[in-house]
Structure formats: C-alpha cells, structure tokens
Amino acid sequence: MRIGVIGGGAWGTALAQVAAHGDRDVLLWAREAEVVASVNADHRNHLFLSDIDLSPTIRATGDLADLAACDALLVVAPAQHVGAVLAATPVGTRPLVLCAKGIEAGSRRLVGEVARAVHPQAPIAVLSGPTFAHEVARGLPTAVTLACEDDVLRTALSERLAAPHFRPYASSDVTGAEIGGAVKNVLAIGCGVVEGAGLGQNARAALIARGFAEMTRFGLARGARAETLAGLSGLGDLVLTCSSTSSRNFSLGVGLGRGEAATALLADRRTVAEGAFTAPVLRQAAAEAGVDMPVCDAVCHLLEGAAVSDVIGTLLARPLREEGV
Numbered sequence: 272m273r274i275g276v277i278g279g280g281a282w283g284t285a286l287a288q289v290a291a292h293g294d295r296d297v298l299l300w301a302r303e304a305e306v307v308a309s310v311n312a313d314h315r316n317h318l319f320l321s322d323i324d325l326s327p328t329i330r331a332t333g334d335l336a337d338l339a340a341c342d343a344l345l346v347v348a349p350a351q352h353v354g355a356v357l358a359a360t361p362v363g364t365r366p367l368v369l370c371a372k373g374i375e376a377g378s379r380r381l382v383g384e385v386a387r388a389v390h391p392q393a394p395i396a397v398l399s400g401p402t403f404a405h406e407v408a409r410g411l412p413t414a415v416t417l418a419c420e421d422d423v424l425r426t427a428l429s430e431r432l433a434a435p436h437f438r439p440y441a442s443s444d445v446t447g448a449e450i451g452g453a454v455k456n457v458l459a460i461g462c463g464v465v466e467g468a469g470l471g472q473n474a475r476a477a478l479i480a481r482g483f484a485e486m487t488r489f490g491l492a493r494g495a496r497a498e499t500l501a502g503l504s505g506l507g508d509l510v511l512t513c514s515s516t517s518s519r520n521f522s523l524g525v526g527l528g529r530g531e532a533a534t535a536l537l538a539d540r541r542t543v544a545e546g547a548f549t550a551p552v553l554r555q556a557a558a559e560a561g562v563d564m565p566v567c568d569a570v571c572h573l574l575e576g577a578a579v580s581d582v583i584g585t586l587l588a589r590p591l592r593e594e595g596v
C-alpha cells in the first residue's frame with residue numbers, strides 16, 4: 272500500500288516519516304514550495320519540523336495530481352482547509368485517513384463529514400491520539416486510535432502504519448475518534464490560560480476532569496461511544512495537550528492567561544492552533560445539540576477578549592450540581 276500524505280506541516284511530515292519506516296516510498300504533498308524543495312534536496316522540512324532528518328524514501332511534491340499514484344491518502348491539512356484541498360485531489364475510491372483535529376466553521380461538520388461530502392466513494396478512517404509531531408518524528412514511543420468502520424481496511428491500515436515505536440489501536444468509532452481530537456484542542460487553550468494566569472495545578476486538574484465531562488456529553492449526543500472518548504483519541508490526547516507548552520493550543524492559552532489579546536497571538540503565525548477555530552463552532556454545535564459546555568464557552572469568551580478574572584469568576588459562580596457527566 273503506497274501512502275500519500277496531504278499536508279507538509281509538522282504532523283504530515285512526522286506521519287510521512289512513520290509511513291516510510293522500513294524504507295518504503297511515501298509521497299508528501301506540501302503547499303509551500305520551500306518545503307517541497309528542502310524535503311527533496313536535504314531530507315528536512317526546514318519550515319515546520321526543522322531538526323529532524325527525514326527518510327530519503329520520502330519524496331515531496333507540490334502537485335496534488337501526483338497523489339493519483341498512491342493507494343491510500345493521509346489527510347493532514349488543517350481542518351478549515353481540508354474541504355478545499357480534497358476537492359483538488361484525485362481521490363476516487365482511495366481510502367482517506369483523516370488526521371486533522373477540528374470542526375469546519377460555517378458548516379459545523381467534522382472533518383470526516385467534509386471528506387464524505389467531497390469524495391463519497393472514498394472509504395474513511397481517522398487516525399488520532401496523543402501525538403506531538405516532534406516526538407513521533409524522533410521515534411519516541413506513541414500509541415494512537417485508528418478508527419474505520421470497515422474491519423478489513425482498518426486491519427490493512429493498522430498493519431501498514433504500525434512501526435516499532437508507533438502502535439495503532441483499532442476502533443470502529445470514527446465519530447468518537449474525531450470528536451475527542453476536536454474538543455481537546457479547545458480545552459487545552461483553557462488549561463494554558465490556567466497556567467498563564469497562575470491559577471494553580473488544582474484548577475488545571477479540575478478543568479481537565481470537567482472538560483472531559485463536556486467532551487463526553489457532546490460526543491454521546493453526536494453518536495460517539497464512551498469508551499472511545501475515554502481512550503487515546505479522547506482522554507489520552509486531552510491529558511497530553513493540557514499539560515505541555517509543546518502544544519500550540521496550550522501555548523496560545525498561556526498568552527491569553529497573561530493578558531495578551533488573541534488577535535495579537537494569532538496574527539502572522541505559520542503554525543496552526545486548531546482550538547481557536549474550533550471553539551466558536553463547537554459553541555454553536557453544542558447549542559444545536561442541546562449540550563451544556565461551560566468550559567468551552569469560557570474559552571470562547573477568552574478568545575473574544577473577556578478578562579480572565581471575569582471568566583473564571585463566572586465559571587466558579589455557576590449553580591452547584593451533581594458531578595456525573
């Protein structure tokens with residue numbers, strides 16, 4: 272199975288490195304000509320993953336048409352751009368493995384729903400979990416959820432992508448795997464705010480636990496399974512992203528917590544903090560589903576410029592309630 276990767280950011284490049292394990296050919300589509308040139312000439316991605324030596328069996332292209340030579344495609348463009356990029360990609364019946372984490376603005380569709388609308392003939396899988404790109408690319412041990420409804424394809428993809436340091440766990444719950452990854456980015460911004468504002472470790476742990484309750488409520492309302500949300504792509508990724516400045520979402524929150532404006536923090540950045548785009552869409556989607564998500568709402572208010580002390584005060588002053596989901 273020849274793998275093509277759509278997206279030459281940090282995660283697309285790290286996944287190309289995983290797929291190239293054992294000297295297998297991988298084709299990486301990158302939007303930036305300098306990424307294509309540096310991967311092909313130096314086996315490095317100077318723009319997005321600069322300190323990693325890449326496998327020489329990874330070849331980069333700037334032409335989406337070249338992906339017609341691949342058997343399966345990993346989709347690693349930012350969530351807001353997946354629809355446009357896929358519309359220009361020759362997909363047909365090739366399996367699409369969705370690796371972006373987010374919800375599309377406007378349509379409020381998960382990435383899988385976007386992909387199905389653009390390429391209805393293509394089987395869909397989702398690869399998601401606690402996976403900082405720079406760790407995966409360095410060969411550090413990592414486990415992910417690989418979700419696909421078709422068990423033959425799920426097994427084939429798992430076997431093709433597994434490597435000694437990279438262990439996929441199979442699931443048939445595509446929606447659950449997607450929702451965990453999308454919601455955790457919003458909650459990671461909140462945990463960053465707690466860090467930046469110096470609110471303490473207790474507050475961070477409370478936010479992770481109550482945030483997980485929100486993820487579960489929203490996921491169950493959208494048809495996800497509870498065990499998927501409690502697995503690698505949900506709780507696992509939530510814990511990772513809420514505890515490290517390696518996370519772009521957490522780091523964005525740290526800036527907000529220090530009193531910097533979201534507009535300034537997001538201006539001119541080359542890398543993507545998906546939670547900033549997902550937060551307002553998630554607020555709409557949750558309202559539509561009748562699901563209460565006060566922590567995610569609080570993150571929206573902070574991104575809109577509300578003062579940290581006001582937002583935290585409002586969260587803590589809500590009526591007391593039972594703990595369950």
Ligand SMILES: NC(=O)C1=CN([C@@H]2O[C@H](COP(=O)(O)OP(=O)(O)OC[C@H]3O[C@@H](n4cnc5c(N)ncnc54)[C@H](O)[C@@H]3O)[C@@H](O)[C@H]2O)C=CC1
Nearest residue numbers: 279280281282283302319349350352371372403404542543
């Ligand atoms: N970096 C990581 O550790 C991980 C990232 N992800 C997810 O992977 C997805 C991609 O993120 P990264 O590879 O980290 O990106 P990145 O932040 O390293 O790079 C930005 C990417 O956005 C692309 N881009 C910018 N404008 C675009 C446009 N108009 N159309 C198409 N592409 C455009 C750039 O070409 C580049 O590939 C995101 O959904 C992210 O949440 C998932 C797991 C780990």
Ligand SMILES: O=C(CO)COP(=O)(O)O
Nearest residue numbers: 400401402403518519520
């Ligand atoms: O999704 C990720 C880790 O699993 C990467 O998180 P950030 O996008 O916040 O850096």
